[in-house]
Amino acid sequence: MNIGLLGFGTVGTGVYEIINKRKDFFRSLIGKDLNINKVLVKDTTKDRNINISKDKLIDNPYFILDDPNIDIVIEAIGGTAEAYAYIKHALTTGKHVITANKAVVAKHMKELMDLANKNKKAFLYEASVGGGVPIIKPLKQQVTLNDIEEIKSILNGTSNFILSKMIREDLEFTDALHIAQELGYAEADPTDDIEGYDVRRKLAILSTIAFKREVKEEYIHCRGIRTIKSVDTKVIKELGYTVKLLAKASFKSNKYYLSVEPSLLPDDSFYAKVENANNLISIIGNDIGELKFYGQGAGKFPTANAVVSDVLDILYNNYQNYGIDEGTYKLCNNTDLVKDRYYVRLSPKHTLSDYVLKVVKEEKIADKIIKTGDHIIFTTGNIELKKINSFINNVKESIKDEFYAAIQ
Structure with missing residues (x-):
């Protein structure tokens, strides 16, 4: 051979x-x-x-x-x-x-x-997602036995390393990125990793297999980690959380919800404990329940090992190219299917701080408001993303480009 x-x-x-x-x-x-x-x-x-x-x-x-x-x-x-x-x-x-x-x-x-x-x-293409974590073959097997209801994953070692350094050492994003580049975790041009594009591609692959529909990258709502600052990670720690770049896909009411975005996670959650280049991929099937796959998501030998495992499947004639359904379906990228809790930072100019704080209170979407320096930070209860986006756009319109907003 x-x-x-x-x-x-x-x-x-x-x-x-x-x-x-x-x-x-x-x-x-x-x-x-x-x-x-x-x-x-x-x-x-x-x-x-x-x-x-x-x-x-x-x-x-x-x-x-x-x-x-x-x-x-x-x-x-x-x-x-x-x-x-x-x-x-x-x-x-x-x-x-x-x-x-x-x-x-x-x-x-x-x-x-x-x-x-x-x-x-x-x-x-086992090595295309998760590096050394075996996920493609198990997922293909499970879709023959289960309707996959949800995928939730940490799929990028670079962003995970940067966020871990920021949380542990109170570093600014640029400083943590520089360390990641020096250690070889990040490329000279880290755009694909820090903007979430790398994760978006991996989620498109997993979702195509899981839902038996062709899921294109452009279907997926995507935000990276570049906007996160040390003021955010300090507040997030005080609230008892950490932050990770999560890839999520779910199927409800014959619609699909797909997103890549920074998410707050309780310190004691399984996802919060995923450090550096390690990946965690969770799938939920209607019969099997939740399965978790954890391991090194990058590196020479973990990735090469996944490639060689594909070679062995060919040698044993143990492969099947699953078809993709071309039937009608509807994708929902951001608004109707999922309600979540959000973290929002508004950084208005000092003279507009009181006005922005008044608007936040009047909108009645904040369950906790924190004023620190020139920043107004609040968290929400379970609300739709479109409601948060509408609020941000309304505030931008009322005071033009006088502040910076970050949503996690």
């Missing part, structure tokens, strides 16, 4: 090392050799800190994609346009495909699944 590996970065080298290290075990397990016999790299002459024959390195992806001796293609180059083109080409030419590329899976999931089904090949 021959594998072509597209990309030899963090994930690609991890996959290569795991397969080489356990080659004898795989042979005894499945009765055949498992070979990575071609690896796509940008520079075949580069010195690499890994034991690999130079003969395996190629710089033309079609030496893998069009090779009739290659059975499985593992895409590990990242990006979107090229990765999508290579995955589609490989499936079209009758190869099994494995990827960790959440951006491609979230955007093209239905098309690639349909293509894999047409050619009777596997399209597997």
Whole structure:
């Protein structure tokens, strides 16, 4: 069984090392050799800190994609346009495909699944959500037995690390982000992580499987963590809470509610104890109840391990590309289905502080009001998001751009 590996970065080298290290075990397990016999790299002459024959390195992806001796293609180059083109080409030419590329899976999931089904090949992507946390395969199994009612998850190690540092050490967001970048938790451009886009892609993938409907990224209400300040984390701690970037999807009354946003959680909750790069994914089925999946959501070997688990499913012929229902359905992104409690900070100019405080009291949506410095902070009872948004817009309109509002 021959594998072509597209990309030899963090994930690609991890996959290569795991397969080489356990080659004898795989042979005894499945009765055949498992070979990575071609690896796509940008520079075949580069010195690499890994034991690999130079003969395996190629710089033309079609030496893998069009090779009739290659059975499985593992895409590990990242990006979107090229990765999508290579995955589609490989499936079209009758190869099994494995990827960790959440951006491609979230955007093209239905098309690639349909293509894999047409050619009777596997399209597997366990590592695209949760890194080393096994969630895709268990979720596929559960949707055959259960109607999935809810998904609730912490799915991004970068944002989780930043929020943990802010809560524990009273740091400002920019300081915590800088530490995350120095330690390798955050990229030089952290936009996808801190604005919630990375989590939104992962939630789109999970929701598509769970609800058997094509869920696009743009369906999902999304807010990141950039607006959170140390004044917020201090007050949140005093209230007995912590804050996490949560991905939530639920199904009620034949409608779907999907969101990615910072959420307050009691200090003693299971989610509050998820630290650094760890992920927690909870699913609720009508018969099974709640299942929780916890583990490392990123890293070389956890992610590579998920890729290799997909390889084993192909070797055992233990895969199924589930179809996506094209029937009519209605998505509800933000208002009607879910009521929640909200944390709101208003930071008006000093001269307008009394006026804003008066408006907050008159609206009668606050169950607790805190005045600290130039900030007016309040929490609400269970109300609809559209009511909070309407309040913020009304205040903005009345005093124009004289304050900054943050909602958690």
